[in-house]
Amino acid sequence: MVITEGAHGIRMKTRLQSGDALIIVDMQNDFLPGGSLPVTAGKKIIPVINQYIVNFQSRGLPIVATRDWHPENHCSFESNGGPWPSHCVAHTEGAAFPAALELPDNATIISKATTQEKDAYSAFSGTQLNEMLQSRNIKRLFVSGLATEYCVLSTVEDAIRLHYKTFILTDAVCAINQQPDDGRNALLKMQRIGVVPVNHEEIE
Ligand code: VGL
Numbered sequence: 001m002v003i004t005e006g007a008h009g010i011r012m013k014t015r016l017q018s019g020d021a022l023i024i025v026d027m028q029n030d031f032l033p034g035g036s037l038p039v040t041a042g043k044k045i046i047p048v049i050n051q052y053i054v055n056f057q058s059r060g061l062p063i064v065a066t067r068d069w070h071p072e073n074h075c076s077f078e079s080n081g082g083p084w085p086s087h088c089v090a091h092t093e094g095a096a097f098p099a100a101l102e103l104p105d106n107a108t109i110i111s112k113a114t115t116q117e118k119d120a121y122s123a124f125s126g127t128q129l130n131e132m133l134q135s136r137n138i139k140r141l142f143v144s145g146l147a148t149e150y151c152v153l154s155t156v157e158d159a160i161r162l163h164y165k166t167f168i169l170t171d172a173v174c175a176i177n178q179q180p181d182d183g184r185n186a187l188l189k190m191q192r193i194g195v196v197p198v199n200h201e202e203i204e
């Protein structure tokens with residue numbers, strides 16, 4: 001952490017370092033306008049995430065993109081008694097990353113909730129994410145993506161439980177907000193367990 005003083009007063013900055021990784025949660029077509037389970041304002045975070053990608057990539061820091069990757073008959077779908085419309089069926093356009101998301105070729109892709117009988121909001125649930133991060137000596141996670149109160153919240157809760165220093169990128173997440181305060185409440189819940197909120201101006 002460094003403290004800089006400028007025209008806008010004292011500002012604390014978090015300096016990226018080796019052992020940091022960028023996590024992009026479920027930036028997929030079905031969670032964006034035009035998809036089957038759209039986060040209304042989801043598109044506006046794509047350019048912000050692209051900026052974080054450039055920042056992490058230029059320092060040689062790992063970038064992980066997670067994706068919901070469901071079978072056609074997934075248990076979370078309304079047709080199977082679940083809470084959600086059909087979404088992110090593996091290998092469909094809805095499950096694909098949007099063309100505007102500038103993922104580098106060396107990004108690690110983590111697929112989750114890939115079997116009929118299990119749902120998984122957290123990117124750590126039923127995946128190799130923790131092992132992959134451990135093998136690369138990652139200590140701090142900077143988490144972005146969709147949706148703030150579901151898969152992002154669940155992912156950062158597991159990250160804290162697994163003892164990662166965890167930052168939430170507040171300008172690069174977006175909520176579904178079925179209730180108007182769902183996203184805001186999720187961010188407060190994260191902070192109560194030790195997650196640090198930062199935006200692009202607070203990172204260098
Ligand atoms: C998600 C609902 C259902 C998410 C995934 O990525 O937040 N939400 N499946």
Ligand code: ZN
Pocket residue numbers: 068070076087088113
């Ligand atoms: Zn899902």
